[in-house]
Amino acid sequence: MSDAPVEAFEPPYYAVVFTTVRTDDQNGYRETNTRMEELVREVPGYLGMDHAQNPGGLGITVAYFRDVDALTQWRTNLEHRAAQQRGREHWYDTYTLHVAKVERSHGFKRS
Amino acid sequence: MSDAPVEAFEPPYYAVVFTTVRTDDQNGYRETNTRMEELVREVPGYLGMDHAQNPGGLGITVAYFRDVDALTQWRTNLEHRAAQQRGREHWYDTYTLHVAKVERSHGFKRS
Numbered sequence: 001m002s003d004a005p006v007e008a009f010e011p012p013y014y015a016v017v018f019t020t021v022r023t024d025d026q027n028g029y030r031e032t033n034t035r036m037e038e039l040v041r042e043v044p045g046y047l048g049m050d051h052a053q054n055p056g057g058l059g060i061t062v063a064y065f066r067d068v069d070a071l072t073q074w075r076t077n078l079e080h081r082a083a084q085q086r087g088r089e090h091w092y093d094t095y096t097l098h099v100a101k102v103e104r105s106h107g108f109k110r111s
Numbered sequence: 112m113s114d115a116p117v118e119a120f121e122p123p124y125y126a127v128v129f130t131t132v133r134t135d136d137q138n139g140y141r142e143t144n145t146r147m148e149e150l151v152r153e154v155p156g157y158l159g160m161d162h163a164q165n166p167g168g169l170g171i172t173v174a175y176f177r178d179v180d181a182l183t184q185w186r187t188n189l190e191h192r193a194a195q196q197r198g199r200e201h202w203y204d205t206y207t208l209h210v211a212k213v214e215r216s217h218g219f220k221r222s
Contacts, residue, residue, distance in 0.1 A: 003168050005130035008207045015211045017126055017173055019116035019161050023221070050130050052163035052171040057114050060163040060171040062128055064209075088219060096119045096218045098175075100126045100211030107207045108199060110134070 006048035006064055008105035013047060014065045017098040021058055022091055029091045032083050039079060045070025064102075071099065117159035117175055119216035124158060125176045128209040132169055133202055140202045143194050150190060156181025175213075182210065 022029070040046050045066035053059040065071050074080060087095075133140070151157050156177035164170040176182050185191060198206075 003132060003165075005132065005169060005205060005207045008209065015126065015128055015209050017128065019163075019173070021114060021116065050169060050171055052130075052165050052169050054114075054163050055166060058116060058161060058163050060161060060173060062130070062171060062173070062209075092219060093221045094116060094219065096116045097216060098119065098126050098173075098213045099215040100213040102209045102211040104210040105208060108203060108205065110204045 005107075006050050006062070008107035009047060009064065009102075011102045011105055013102050014067070014071055015100050015102055016063045016065065016071070017100065018061045018063070018095065019058065019097075020061075020095040021093045023093045025090045027090065028086065032086065036080060036083055039077065040074060043070055043074050043077075046074070117161050117173070119218035120158060120175065120213070122213045122216055124213050125178070125182055126211050126213050127174045127176065127182070128211065129172045129174070129206065130169065130209075131172075131206040132204045134204045136201045138201065139197065143197065147191060147194055150188065151185060154181055154185050154188075157185070 037049070040049070040063065043065070047064035047066060049061060049063040051059065051061045063074075065074065148160070151160070151174065154176070158175035158177060160172060160174040162170065162172045174185075176185065
């Protein structure tokens with residue numbers, strides 16, 4: 001996740017929007033997050049991810065996938081599922097997940 | 112945009128993901144952004160918005176709309192279009208826009 005946003009791909013593809021407010025208990029979060037970033041890159045059809053975080057507040061992660069097969073593979077990954085469980089037990093106060101099929105996209109880069 | 116994320120609505124609805132890297136020229140940005148937040152709330156079918164910003168880096172705004180009519184009304188709003196133009200001229204180094212139909216959603220709130 002560099003500072004350049006994920007590009008606007010040719011639709012259709014999928015965007016998974018994960019919006020969180022975290023708890024004060026972040027023990028183990030960073031290591032798990034780093035591992036998840038490694039793991040998702042192994043999913044065929046994974047396209048990239050952007051993340052932004054308000055200091056001490058709301059965070060948004062958007063991951064992009066080519067198709068439903070890629071979504072399914074990531075959603076059912078056992079190590080990912082274990083991490084989600086730990087997230088609900090410890091790290092997240094609130095989250096919402098929106099899985100959405102991109103119908104239109106465009107990008108702008110200052111020349 | 113409070114610190115509680117926008118809820119997981121009953122699909123279908125739309126998510127508009129707007130990911131930006133800004134320039135050093137932010138003259139007028141804040142006022143225009145505040146005005147756009149007011150204006151979008153007047154769109155019938157507007158559901159809410161989340162924003163997160165890495166200090167000095169990438170920002171992600173996700174706005175949610177009930178249907179295509181709401182998307183169209185917001186996209187074609189003349190004051191919004193003028194703001195987009197100013198954004199390309201001054202405020203944004205890079206952005207990507209992904210307009211996506213939400214197929215699945217869920218929320219979690221610590222009890």
